[in-house]
Amino acid sequence: MKPRAAIPAALAPLLLGGCSYQHYQSIFGAAAVEDRQFLSLFWFFLGVCVLMYVLVIAFLVLGIARRGRTADANVVETGRHHTSDPAMRSTLIGWTALIGIGLAGLAIASFVTDRSMAEAATGEKLAVTITGNQWWWDIVYNSADASKTLRTANELHLPADVPTRIYLKSNDVIHSFWVPSLAGKQDLIPGRDNDITIVPKKVGIYRGQCAEFCGVQHAKMNLVVVVEPYPDFIKWWEHNLQPAPAPTTPLTLAGYNYVTTGPCSSCHNVGGTPASGQIAPDLTHLASRKSLAAGSMPMSKGNLYGWIGDPQSLKPGSKMPTIGLEPDQLHAVVAYLETLK
Amino acid sequence: MTDVRADFFDAKPSEGEHERVEAENRRLAAERKKIARDGPKLKGAKLAARLEATWRRPPGIIGWLATVDHKEIGRRYMITALMFLVLGGAMSLLMRLQLARPDSALISAERYNQLFTMHGSTMMFLFAVPVMEGVAVYIIPLMLGTRSTAFPRLNAFSYYMYLFGGLMLWGAFVLNIAPDVGWFAYTPLSGPQFSPGKRADIWAQMITFTEVAALAAAVVLTCTILKCRAPGMTLARMPLFAWAMLVVAIMIIFSMPAVALCSGMLISDRLVGTNFYNAAEHGDALLWQHLFWFFGHPEVYIIFLPATGFVSVITETFCRRPIFGHAVVVLALISTGILAFGLWVHHMFATGLPRVGYSFYTAASMSVSIPTGLQIFCWLATMWDGRPRFPVPMLYVVGFIVTFVIGGLTGVMVAAVPLDLQLHDTYFVVAHFHYVLIGGAVFPLLGIFTYWFPKFTGRMMNEALGKVSFWLTFLSFQLTFFPMHWSGLLGMPRRVYTYPAGLGLEVPNLLSTIGAFVLAFAIVLFVVNGIVSLYRGAIAGPNPWGAASLEWATSSPPPVYNFEHIPVVESNTPLWDSEGELPVVTGLRVDEKELLLTTVVAAAPDLREPVPAASLWPLITAIAVGIVFVASIFSPWALAVGVVPCGIAATAWFWPKELKRHPEPVIS
Secondary structure (H helix, E strand, O other): OHHHHHHHHHHHHHHHHHHOOOOOOOHHHOOEHHHHHHHHHHHHHHHHHHHHHHHHHHHHHHHHHHHOOOOOOOOOOOOHHHHOOHHHHHHHHHHHHHHHHHHHHHHHHHHHHHHHHHHHOOOOOEEEEEEEEOOEEEEEEOOOOHHHOEEEEOEEEEEOOOOEEEEEEEOOOOEEEOOOOOOOOEEEOOOOOEEEEEOEOOOEEEEEEOOOOOOOOHHHOEEEEEEEOHHHHHHHHHHHHOOOOOOOOHHHHHHHHHHHHOHHHHOOEOOOOOOEOOOOOOOOOHHHOOEEOOOOEEOOHHHHHHHHHOHHHHOOOOOOOOOOOOHHHHHHHHHHHHOOO | OOOHHHHHHHOOOOHHHHHHHHHHHHHHHHHHHHOOEOEOOEOHHHHHHHHHHHHOOOOHHHHHHHOOOHHHHHHHHHHHHHHHHHHHHHHHHHHHHHHOOOOOOOOOHHHHHHHHHHHHHHHHHHHHHHHHHHHHHHHHHHHHOOOOOOOHHHHHHHHHHHHHHHHHHHHHHHOOOOOOOOOOOOOOOOOOOOOOOOHHHHHHHHHHHHHHHHHHHHHHHHHHHHHOOOOOOOHHHOOHHHHHHHHHHHHHHHHHHHHHHHHHHHHHHHHHOOOOOOHHHOOOHHHHHHHHHHHHHHHHHHHHHHHHHHHHHHHHHHHOOOOOOHHHHHHHHHHHHHHHHHOHHHHOHHHOOOHHHHHHHHHHHHHOHHHHHHHHHHHHHHHHHOOOOOOHHHHHHHHHHHHHHHHHHHHHHHHOHHHHHHHOOEHHHHHHHHHHHHHHHHHHHHHHHHHHHHHHHOEOOOHHHHHHHHHHHHHHHHHHHHHHHHHHHOOOEOOOOOOOOOOOOHHHHHHHHHHHHHHHHHHHHHHHHHHHHHHHOOEOOOOOOOOOOHHHHOOOOOOOOOOOOEEOOOOOOHHHHOOOOOOEEOOOEOOOOEEEEEOOOOOOEEEEEEOOOOOOHHHHHHHHHHHHHHHOOOOOHHHHHHHHHHHHHHHHHHOOOOOOOOOOOOEO
16 A cells, blocks of 8 residues: 555656666666675665565565455454464464575675675785875875885776775774775874775776765765776876976966965975875875865866865855955966866 | 571670660650651541642742642643654654655755754653653652652753753754764764864764763653562562663663763763774774664664553553563563664665675574564453454554554565665665654654653643544655655655655655654644643543553542552452452551552562652752763863762762651561
């Protein structure tokens, strides 16, 4: 009876939402081994749960339909034999056994999936350290060769088919690293070392998001993840190891001078320049990234103007202060930043 | 070797002393003859008038504040909790407005974070738990066939502490210093370094208020249920709602100390610079989560188990037969209560604790569905074997089963570690716990309000309006919360004040917002129905539903003394089996407030216990304690200085009183 009324309302978003959407940030992305394993377990659980639900509702509907509303409905049935109806007692035992067996099946499936995820996580080839900050991600690609260690921010590049272990740390409060299309989440906790291993399978661009409430701009602590073929990834790494390109025009030179000597440099690092602040995202190849302000907006000239001119209105509470640049300073800074490919 | 004790007891009193004792006994016997008692000589209207005079509270505003009548306190508890429901609901409507569209700028991030903190804290601490306690404080003594709760002054104190905690939180909201760290206030975000100002302290002290109130109510309920039952109401014959509240009260007593500890340590981190949660100083941020969820998970069952009690009560009455598997339901309640304490780590699957350990918590979390499944079976079997009728309370029971089972099954899903790592902290979980808390607790609560409304007020709620508001509530609930499963799977985390366009989140969020407003309208309709029926509802009479338990054996609303004579219970369903005339016990004093206490298991008459008179001291103590709690947000000295007024108030409260007539020996 009632479930039927609920189903059309329930199906509408399923159909509408499902069609219009590219799995950019959804658990149905299936872009890595971890999410694929999650999905097969999810469908199995969903199947068992739907079956159990149908059983309960059938029992309810039949129980109601069985007697109907008889005329002498007010007559009370009491007495011991009613509380110990033998047929119902054996049904009760069967019911308990059914729940027990169902749960055992689900628990075993869950355990096996957990183990196989742990196994897939062994033999990592690449190590990345991500440090959570209010409200951005600091990313370091580790390498035995110190000159190859790469620091960037808010955009994670992963090579396809390569198991990558991501070490998770936090500089302030608890955050949670979550890229739904790739894998489940793992917390970044101050004073503790966590890690997660991902084996990406599908080349593409995905979106991640902090999943533990971490303060006022928790909603805009996002992450772009680029999964690319291994050679492209190596090319990207090599390119990003280069220092920032030198300014070539008077306007970009003015911007360079402002960024490297002005207030920007006390927080931000621009590789190969005097700007060497460490407490804010690295800007060395800022313009080659796809987004600004931890995935808050796409990278574009307009958004650079907006973000640098008045960060507090685009991401209120962000640690990036509104400096109050003169218009010509702003032109110069944006022009310079745009060259940081 | 001589037995010293035998010598002691065999010692003969001296001649003079013996005479003195005799004289004293004669004097007591004469006194006792003057005592008025109920019985063949004193019954009917004369008895009612006598009891009324003894039990009624002092007149006027002082009497109103000093009352220790469990019905008045229970009513205040329920009305206050409903007001907080409306406030918490209003917060959710504001949130839904903000989330109706992507990239909405209606509400600022800061304000939004306050809204969801206020919504969660209000619903959990100021609505859900207190409303269950309120219903219980009102109905349990009636259901058990007694005249008052145990410790009625503690009961009054509990209400005032709860009220003051709620007023402090909402006063802070009005003054724009409302907390903004979420209802579970994870450290270090809520610690001194990342939440300067007083917002987080307000949250932590609100917890202190409500935990004191809940502990007091739990003690009152435990003692009432164990010692104040009518003679003959053995534990095996006790109504299932009383069983549910007994389990819940004991759970409160075991779980609240954990949250008292963790919020106390948070306050001390913030106030005097201890570093319990500061990793930089060798504290541990995760300690908070362990302690909080050791309380926080049982808290969910503290809300849910009373609701299962409601469902059992309604099902039995409207299926016209005793509940199937009474003992099975009792065992299910107890085992749920025990299992609830072994699950807390399933809130922490993403924190990187050892994987093997997680497997145990997966198994433990899933196993809760066994007792819950058994309870559901017993309700369904009662319907199957009975002759169900479907007035409004029973509709809510059906709505409960249809809705709650979905929440229970998604609960099984999030109990599995690999699934939870994706689903944790997303809107899927938001959908899950609203299915469990609204479907599992609020639906039965609305049903039981409709069911007990005639007992509370003497009038019936309007049936047609009730049906309309049931269907609106049920359908709009599904419209609000079902799409949240979907937005969660599409990657929408909890507690985000906005989301970008293009992720597929627009449609489910818009549907949720529309549903939320219809749901709010349906709840308003329910309240309107209550208010209108209060004045114009059909007169109910003592037992309008033809129910079986003792609260229906007295008039509606019950007199201040509850029962003219204390009933004697001979079965699980006394009013159905007694054929109209309940056996009663007589001989209780009517010139003093007196309870008949019975033994814990067999409910054999045990003691006669004087009941304290109305008193302002619980209120004054609550005010003193409240001032200390609020002041200690600002200075640690408040605790040292505050001991004095609290001590004075409590001393006055517990000052020994003299009865008007000489007390008799109370052991029979």
